[in-house]
Amino acid sequence: GENVEQHPSTLSVQEGDSAVIKCTYSDSASNYFPWYKQELGKGPQLIIDIRSNVGEKKDQRIAVTLNKTAKHFSLHITETQPEDSAVYFCAAPAYSGAGSYQLTFGKGTKLSVIP
């Protein structure tokens, strides 16, 4: 099955600086890579996703890059703000062994933005 590794596990940045979170995956057939943000006491919320036919996607201060050859993808947050503080998860589809692909999540990165 898919193995999704996420680094770092914790990240502290000064407000206004950039933050980068990286993930690697093992299944070369994976073709969809979402990023989720989870705030305390809430469920994960999709913030950006990318499909394998593009190398980069941006949405305001958030961007995701994908390197299919190296099997890694990254989340970039620019001009960080205190409200960006949360746990971020990457994910990739993995063959379940029972005929379908299901999202497999990384272990998460706790981002702290220091005012």
Place this chain on the structure above:
Amino acid sequence: DTGVSQNPRHKITKRGQNVTFRCDPISEHNRLYWYRQTLGQGPEFLTYFQNEAQLEKSRLLSDRFSAERPKGSFSTLEIQRTEQGDSAMYLCASSLGRVGGEKLFFGSGTQLSVL
């Protein structure tokens, strides 16, 4: 609010008791998923429904767990004879799209504590 709704938000029970959780998905979504999340980990897939049909169950889902989605609307997840190892956040998600390459919308989860 038209998001995914889960009840209860918190459940404390004694070992050996049965518990049931409810999930109301986004109304036009035909797929519904259950995930489990423990502290410091990403969500792990348990099972999913396409309309009222339960199409797949993870190996994580022991025979003490049962899920239903009557009439393809809300879903329930029941855990019989709870064990301390069942303590976790149980997340429900819904989607409209193909499996593994789609946007999942999560609820806020039910936090289960087994004493």
